[in-house]
Amino acid sequence: MIKTLDSVSNHEHRQIIEKTGYKVETLRIWKTGILKHSISNPSNEQLETFAMNVDAVLEKSNLHIDSKNEIRANCTSHFLNERRRTSKQGKETKENIKVVNNIKKKIRDNNLTVVKADKGSCMVILDRNLYINKVEEFMNENGFVKLDNNPTSRLINKVKNFRVSKEFEDKFGKYKNLIPSNPKIPKLYGLPKLHMDNIPIRPIVSLINTPVYKISKFLSDKLKDLTEFKPTYSIKNSGQLAESLKNLQIRRVLN
Structure with a gap:
């Protein structure tokens, strides 16, 4: 049998939250x-x-x-x-x-849904209605407002009709390559925080394949190149962490 909400604090590598x-x-x-x-x-x-x-x-x-x-x-x-x-x-x-x-x-x-947990690389199965309620609760508490109409088409047209110089395309390629073929609206989903009371969610907004996804990624990469940006307090991956700590000397302080 799987773990239930009552025992979630003792979750293993794979944690399931429901009673099936x-x-x-x-x-x-x-x-x-x-x-x-x-x-x-x-x-x-x-x-x-x-x-x-x-x-x-x-x-x-x-x-x-x-x-x-x-x-x-x-x-x-x-x-x-x-x-x-x-x-x-x-x-x-x-x-x-x-x-x-x-x-x-x-x-x-059983009207369930499968999501990834916020921490620990756990997989979580929970009641779909409970998941939706948690996402809506987050939105209500943080001032989200429902729009009267969908602005996606207007944004897509602005992106498609934007004009760049010939110099830009000679250096970076065709602007149309930065426009998704079938753009979609951003998607909000939540990662359950198993380590917290009442298991709230951590919101994630996926911008993949949205109208400005490729443009944003392009600008981010180019700005990093131009500014030679190197984050001081973050690492790229575990390999970089191991390399950074390899020659670290730690002094032992005696009381």
């Missing part, structure tokens, strides 16, 4: 993540073609007959082992797909 039961096999699939790869099992026709190609190469070689037979035997053994391995993996994949489909059905039937 899950079997051990289902939880195992959750931990493996989404199935991304399909496994190819060589057909008889492929094996026959490969065998003919090997024979053609061997016949043209000056190898002794025993060496040729050994190569043929090794190739046959390798392909048979590969077929057994992929056949076994194919069965496991089919079983995993069944479990994944069962998970999707259970989420759909």
